[in-house]
Amino acid sequence: MTDWTVSASGQFDFNGQVLRAALGKAGVRPEADKCEGDKATPLGRWPVRRVLYRADRGAAPETALPVRAIRDDDGWCDAPEDPAYNRPVRLPYPASAEALIREDGLYDVIVILGHNDDPPHPGAGSAIFLHCARPDYGPTLGCVALAKPDLLTLLKAMKPGDTLGVVDG
Structure with missing residues (x-):
């Protein structure tokens, strides 16, 4: 089991090498204070659950984690008021739901993190993923993002039981 760590300043420690990471537009906050x-x-620190990827934009990432291609209706x-809060759904969905097919490439590869999922607490934050960064490392809406080549390299090292932590510093 490996505990992967990114600092609040956006430094991702990858086996002694420092990778640049993008974090939320509003910075970081304690997990207990996180709001949708x-x-x-x-x-905090969360289990690494599984990987989703755009099959039309590349092959399945090499990883020991469970991997599935993103479907058009994912x-x-x-x-927060919906029973499926912070869960995958099929689109169209009657409540608010984010489409996982994006044209900007940010969700070409998504690592699902175990933030607020066991069980989900309404309003405590949803869809906290590790995903591809914008070319300029612009901020996310609360996720952690790495350059796609860095994310693909990291996935080769990730395995079930690993965690990802965002820490002060």
């Missing part, structure tokens, strides 16, 4: 839509990356519920 606050654009902050929660501080979404993620971000409606």
